[in-house]
Amino acid sequence: MTAVAAVPTSMKAIVQDSYGRPDQVLRLETIPVPVATGDEVVVRVHAASIHVGDLVSIQGEPVIARLATGLRKPRNRVPGTDIAGTVVAVGNAVTGIRTGDEVFGWCAGAFAEYVCAAEDHFVPKPAHLSFEQAAAVGVSASAALQLLRGRVRPGQKVLINGASGGLGSFAVQIAKALGAEVTAVCSTSNMGTVRSLGATHVIDYTTDDFTLGSERYDFILDNAANHSLSRTRRALTADGVLQSNNGTSGGRWFGTMSTVITTAIMSRLTRRQAGPSIKFPRREDSVALKSLIEAGAVTPLIDRTYPLPETARAVTYVGMGHARGTVVVTVDTTDRDKQETTS
Ligand SMILES: NC(=O)c1ccc[n+]([C@@H]2O[C@H](COP(=O)([O-])OP(=O)(O)OC[C@H]3O[C@@H](n4cnc5c(N)ncnc54)[C@H](OP(=O)(O)O)[C@@H]3O)[C@@H](O)[C@H]2O)c1
Incomplete structure (x- = not known):
């Protein structure tokens, strides 16, 4: 538990009032600090991480996603989802958390x-x-856990396509922790990284195509969706299952919605195709991930960090689709930390 300074009334935050390119719509502003009521807590953020969904909310693309984020402009002025920090205030109905607790x-x-x-x-x-590592244990880690737990069994051969990114780097470690023999697919420069995360076999997608190889897998988690579903399913064993996970491309209006619809239909027609992969974070996932981390089975992989005022650059980098692990935004707490140690 950390000593807590008085909560100020205003704070620095990244805000956006329209959709668009991160460097055009994100800016640093001073806004009021939120107030905790009921079962809410206020957390002083030390670090936040970025996942692919944050990019969608900032750009407003694919446009269909605005049904959830706000039709004309973002419903939430401040983007971002995943944090780690120190609890500084609690609502009157809070029972399980105290000020000073360090949380993610x-x-x-x-x-x-x-x-x-x-x-x-x-x-x-x-x-x-x-705090940087803890902030990385966010939506992507939670989705990786939900997509693998209860589906992957010890001794199974599991292939992770798109193994070195924000979600893939957790998926490799979780599949390994579940007892699978993991094959990771990534580009040449990430081969050593995915091996160090626990992959037994590595396929370099720049020189080899796993859908054309002779190896067959019990479970494929496809984060890249760079092949058709039927072609990817050819790399499965007779009882194997393909979990398509959105993919990183798609049109401006509907993005990968056609893949989501196709997987929904195909999952009704064949047990070898799992249904759509959209997952939302849940407390039980955070608790399970905490256990895996404390057991040494999972360690968040951080690609690089950016200070809060450079969030637009950080989001742009994630949007390039080649992050090695998770990209983290650090919030400068030096002044406040000084106040705490002298108070
Ligand atoms: N189900 C959910 O709720 C949920 C939650 C979060 C994310 N997602 C989805 O999960 C997918 C991956 O997310 P992420 O956070 O890992 O993205 P990311 O951090 O941008 O990583 C993308 C990965 O794709 C790899 N890649 C690019 N082209 C490839 C190819 N041709 N073959 C194989 N791998 C390729 C990249 O590897 P190299 O750098 O080596 O090229 C990188 O590892 C996205 O489609 C995202 O929308 C779903």
């Missing part, structure tokens, strides 16, 4: 000095992790 979890408005969300969005930070 999800919320709306992560790219800010303070966030406010229901207490069940946060769990205690594993003591040995830095």
Whole structure:
């Protein structure tokens, strides 16, 4: 538990009032600090991480996603979802968290000095992790866990296509922790990284195509969707299952919606195709991930960090689709930390 300074009334945050390119729509502003009521807590953010969905909310593309984020402009002015930090205020109905607790979890408005969300969005930070690492355990880690747990069994051959990114780097470690023999597909420069995460076999997609190889897999998690579903299913064993996971491309209006619809239909027609992969973070996932991290089975992989004012650059980098692990935004807490140690 950390000593807590008085909560200020205003804070620095990244805001956006329209959709568009991160460098055109994101700016640093001073806005009010949110206030915790009922079961909510206010967390002083030390670090926030970026996942592919944040990019969608900032750009407003694919346009169909605006049904969830706001039709004409973003419903939440402050983007971002995943954070780690210190609890500085609690609502009167909060029972499980105290001020000073170091936590990680999800919320709306992560790219800010303070966030406010229901207490069940946060769990205690594993003591040995830095705030940057803990912030990386977000939506992507939670989705990787939901897509693999209960589906992958010990001894199975599992292939992760798109193994080195924000979601893939967690998926390799989780599949390994579930007892699978993991084959990771990535580009040449990431081969060593995915091996160090636990992959037994590595396929370099720039020189080899796993759909044309002779190896067959019990489970494929496809984060890249660079082949048709039927072609990818050819790499499965007779009882194998393909879990398509959105993919990184798609048109401006509907994005990968056609893949989502096709997987929904195909999953009704064949047991070898799992249904759509859209997952939302849950407390039980954060708790399970914390256990895996404390057991040494999972370690968040950080590609690089950017200070809060450079969030637009960080998001743009994630949008290039080749992050090695997770990209993290650090919030400068130096002044406030000084106040805490002298108070
Ligand atoms: N189900 C959910 O709720 C959920 C949650 C989060 C994310 N997602 C989806 O998961 C997917 C991956 O997310 P992410 O965070 O890992 O993205 P990311 O951090 O941008 O990583 C993308 C990965 O794709 C790899 N890649 C690019 N082209 C490839 C190819 N031709 N063959 C194989 N791999 C290729 C990249 O590897 P190299 O750098 O080596 O090229 C990189 O590892 C996205 O489609 C995202 O929308 C789903």
